[in-house]
Amino acid sequence: xxxxxxxxxxxxxxxxxxxxxxxxxxxxxxxxxxxxxxxxxxxxxxxxxxxxxxxxxxxxxxxxxxxxxxxxxxxxxxxxxxxxxxxxxxxxxxxxxxxxxxxxxxxxxxxxxxxxxxxxxxxxxxxxxxxxxxxxxxxxxxxxxxxxxxxxxxxxxxxxxxxxxxxxxxxxxxxxxxxxxxxxxxxxxxxxxxxxx
Numbered sequence: 001x002x003x004x005x006x007x008x009x010x011x012x013x014x015x016x017x018x019x020x021x022x023x024x025x026x027x028x029x030x031x032x033x034x035x036x037x038x039x040x041x042x043x044x045x046x047x048x049x050x051x052x053x054x055x056x057x058x059x060x061x062x063x064x065x066x067x068x069x070x071x072x073x074x075x076x077x078x079x080x081x082x083x084x085x086x087x088x089x090x091x092x093x094x095x096x097x098x099x100x101x102x103x104x105x106x107x108x109x110x111x112x113x114x115x116x117x118x119x120x121x122x123x124x125x126x127x128x129x130x131x132x133x134x135x136x137x138x139x140x141x142x143x144x145x146x147x148x149x150x151x152x153x154x155x156x157x158x159x160x161x162x163x164x165x166x167x168x169x170x171x172x173x174x175x176x177x178x179x180x181x182x183x184x185x186x187x188x189x190x191x192x193x194x195x196x197x
Contacts, residue, residue, distance in 0.1 A: 146192030
């Protein structure tokens with residue numbers, strides 16, 4: 001095998017790994033865990049983590065798993081725009097339930113604000129989906145990165161580096177075009193700013 005083909009294969013493997021790590025469910029789950037460890041390393045943090053696990057992370061994971069397994073969508077990224085209509089109609093109520101649970105449990109202001117902004121971002125993404133299939137990977141990578149930057153600058157810089165790699169991977173794998181990736185990243189940055197400040 002020539003070195004050029006080997007390099008292309010390595011780039012493809014890297015792009016797939018970055019895309020997997022940058023999957024919204026993975027990136028958000030890791031970010032939430034890091035934020036709770038850095039900001040709420042006590043019983044309140046554990047309660048918050050368990051609440052988000054039960055009301056948001058596990059239901060979203062099951063939604064993606066069953067949707068893929070039953071053929072509602074072609075993959076866990078819900079890559080086909082027409083399939084995203086069914087995804088959003090289920091993901092938005094799950095996100096709304098997480099907001100209600102956090103509000104009832106009197107979660108810290110930043111956590112509740114983050115849940116509300118996440119719900120709003122999903123609503124905007126669903127509306128935008130009528131025109132383009134924005135990159136949810138880019139959206140939630142940049143959303144998480146800006147929040148992490150405020151929580152801990154070093155962790156935030158690492159998250160931003162990963163967010164840019166996610167941006168690249170979505171383009172490299174041809175899952176999105178430049179406009180779809182830019183719109184996702186821009187919404188994520190805006191959402192992160194609203195949540196963090």
